[in-house]
Amino acid sequence: xxxxxxxxxxxxxxxxxxxxxxxxxxxxxxxxxxxxxxxxxxxxxxxxxxxxxxxxxxxxxxxxxxxxxxxxxxxxxxxxxxxxxxxxxxxxxxxxxxxxxxxxxxxxxxxxxxxxxxxxxxxxxxxxxxxxxxxxxxxxxxxxxxxxxxxxxxxxxxxxxxxxxxxxxxxxxxxxxxxxxxxxxxxxxxxxxxxxxxxxxxxxxxxxxxxxxxxxxxxxxxxxxxxxxxxxxxxxxxxxxxxxxxxxxxxxxxxxxxxxxxxxxxxxxxxxxxxxxxxxxxxxxxxxxxxxxxxxxxxxxxxxxxxxxxxxxxxxxxxxxxxxxxxxxxxxxxxxxxxxxxxxxxxxxxxxxxxxxxxxxxxxxxxxxxxxxxxxxxxxxxxxxxxxxxxxxxxxxxxxxxxxxxxxxxxxxxxxxxxxx
Amino acid sequence: xxxxxxxxxxxxxxxxxxxxxxxxxxxxxxxxxxxxxxxxxxxxxxxxxxxxxxxxxxxxxxxxxxxxxxxxxxxxxxxxxxxxxxxxxxxxxxxxxxxxxxxxxxxxxxxxxxxxxxxxxxxxxxxxxxxxxxxxxxxxxxxxxxxxxxxxxxxxxx
Numbered sequence: 220x221x222x223x224x225x226x227x228x229x230x231x232x233x234x235x236x237x238x239x240x241x242x243x244x245x246x247x248x249x250x251x252x253x254x255x256x257x258x259x260x261x262x263x264x265x266x267x268x269x270x271x272x273x274x275x276x277x278x279x280x281x282x283x284x285x286x287x288x289x290x291x292x293x294x295x296x297x298x299x300x301x302x303x304x305x306x307x308x309x310x311x312x313x314x315x316x317x318x319x320x321x322x323x324x325x326x327x328x329x330x331x332x333x334x335x336x337x338x339x340x341x342x343x344x345x346x347x348x349x350x351x352x353x354x355x356x357x358x359x360x361x362x363x364x365x366x367x368x369x370x371x372x373x374x375x376x377x378x379x380x381x382x383x384x385x386x387x388x389x390x391x392x393x394x395x396x397x398x399x400x401x402x403x404x405x406x407x408x409x410x411x412x413x414x415x416x417x418x419x420x421x422x423x424x425x426x427x428x429x430x431x432x433x434x435x436x437x438x439x440x441x442x443x444x445x446x447x448x449x450x451x452x453x454x455x456x457x458x459x460x461x462x463x464x465x466x467x468x469x470x471x472x473x474x475x476x477x478x479x480x481x482x483x484x485x486x487x488x489x490x491x492x493x494x495x496x497x498x499x500x501x502x503x504x505x506x507x508x509x510x511x512x513x514x515x516x517x518x519x520x521x522x523x524x525x526x527x528x529x530x531x532x533x534x535x536x537x538x539x540x541x542x543x544x545x546x547x548x549x550x551x552x553x554x555x556x557x558x559x560x561x562x563x564x565x566x567x568x569x570x571x572x573x574x575x576x577x578x579x580x581x582x583x584x585x586x587x588x589x590x591x592x593x594x595x596x597x598x599x600x601x602x603x604x605x606x607x608x609x610x611x612x613x614x615x616x617x618x619x620x621x622x623x624x625x626x627x628x629x630x631x632x633x634x635x636x637x638x639x640x
Numbered sequence: 641x642x643x644x645x646x647x648x649x650x651x652x653x654x655x656x657x658x659x660x661x662x663x664x665x666x667x668x669x670x671x672x673x674x675x676x677x678x679x680x681x682x683x684x685x686x687x688x689x690x691x692x693x694x695x696x697x698x699x700x701x702x703x704x705x706x707x708x709x710x711x712x713x714x715x716x717x718x719x720x721x722x723x724x725x726x727x728x729x730x731x732x733x734x735x736x737x738x739x740x741x742x743x744x745x746x747x748x749x750x751x752x753x754x755x756x757x758x759x760x761x762x763x764x765x766x767x768x769x770x771x772x773x774x775x776x777x778x779x780x781x782x783x784x785x786x787x788x789x790x791x792x793x794x795x796x797x798x
Contacts, residue, residue, distance in 0.1 A: 306722045306761035344706045345762040347775050385665045385704025402661035404699050464724045464765035471766045552726045556760055
């Protein structure tokens with residue numbers, strides 16, 4: 220059993236109350252920070268801990284806050300990205316349902332390090348139950364004096380509100396999320412200016428994912444070295460919440476050390492492959508990552524090791540496919556997702572995904588032609604010219620399908636049918 | 641015309657906000673709860689409450705999955721059709737619902753009780769195939785469980 224840090228207080232059927240969170244050391248880190256740390260101390264500690272953003276991009280959390288200039292104007296904002304919409308990902312929901320005060324404490328400390336006075340939790344509408352939990356627990360934290368004016372007599376003011384989204388995948392993208400918060404149509408915007416310079420309402424804004432924020436109190440309490448040592452790899456740091464789904468016996472969220480082997484996650488923790496199912500491939504970090512083939516079955520699941528192998532850890536949402544699952548059909552489904560969720564702002568993305576979906580649909584339904592393969596490749600190439608990271612993410616499964624499962628694609632075309640049906 | 645109580649509660653919310661426009665989704669959702677969907681009248685009410693043009697509200701209303709610009713049933717059933725639910729057979733869930741309710745995806749039953757809509761990954765991949773009914777999650781779904789749920793909702797609606 221590996222140490223449970225973020226899931227320490229997780230219960231099978233209910234949230235941990237503020238009292239339970241406090242009994243296990245909750246809010247001590249915040250009290251310590253407000254009394255003994257400068258905002259720069261917190262930033263440096265996060266950088267030393269090598270805390271990388273858990274929302275998918277793996278940007279160093281400490282470095283992000285450091286881009287808020289010392290003389291940047293006030294008010295400043297902290298946005299917690301709880302708009303978890305990457306297919307296969309459900310860790311933020313589980314984290315909020317397990318221990319909401321861990322997120323609140325993490326936000327207060329991160330807010331302090333950015334010298335922000337207002338925190339906003341941006342949450343997807345499918346997570347209404349989590350939004351209600353947060354609304355209620357924020358009030359409880361406020362009554363305990365952890366939020367509001369002059370927290371614990373430190374002179375620091377910080378409040379948190381919950382913002383409910385109307386529901387679209389693109390709202391998870393930083394610049395789109397800021398526009399959504401401002402009540403504008405959430406099409407992404409290319410930086411500069413970066414959010415930490417001119418973000419929400421033109422003010423300095425730091426945006427961090429739920430899982431990133433909940434790591435912060437633990438780093439304060441136990442130190443940067445402790446956090447780095449939680450990982451099994453040199454390059455990794457901390458634990459990671461892996462969401463495992465698909466053809467395994469026990470789909471769910473597992474808190475495991477960063478750098479744990481994929482095979483270990485699947486066999487030991489997710490209960491192994493379902494009866495009669497053999498591992499064929501998995502998407503290691505959501506729909507915007509490439510298929511990992513059996514040759515990577517023992518890979519160490521860490522941002523750096525996957526990057527070296529030409530892959531991405533993304534959100535750590537592992538979707539497992541077995542030998543009886545058609546990956547052309549799976550990729551068609553993923554492409555349908557991107558075609559539907561494209562915000563429609565730029566032409567390559569808006570036009571490209573429906574085009575790709577159509578070609579994949581034809582191949583899957585036995586109407587494929589040989590030349591479609593090169594057309595798909597060319598179209599994927601064009602999609603790198605899209606305005607934001609949505610399209611390059613969306614073509615990752617398609618490009619990896621053509622790279623690693625060429626035979627399967629060709630069999631569809633040759634036999635004029637799906638060989639799995 | 642908006643009922644006075646709803647109007648007053650929205651006015652209060654808006655006047656206490658630093659930037660009223662940030663409340664546009666909340667206002668649309670509240671109005672939708674009242675009207676059942678975001679009717680033209682509701683859309684115009686939202687615009688005038690927030691000092692926006694109807695077009696500014698419309699471009700948001702048509703963007704978001706959970707804002708309905710057309711009438712929907714008392715129970716909106718969203719069937720997740722993304723990749724994990726696909727692997728676990730969302731299609732049989734969808735087919736069963738369509739057959740049971742006698743409607744296609746995107747339609748509402750004649751009695752105004754149920755609307756069927758597809759939805760992208762709802763983040764319940766550990767309970768796939770999963771569905772939402774008025775934003776409450778159910779899963780993993782089987783035909784038997786669907787029958788029970790529909791029956792219960794019908795009774796609840798009287």
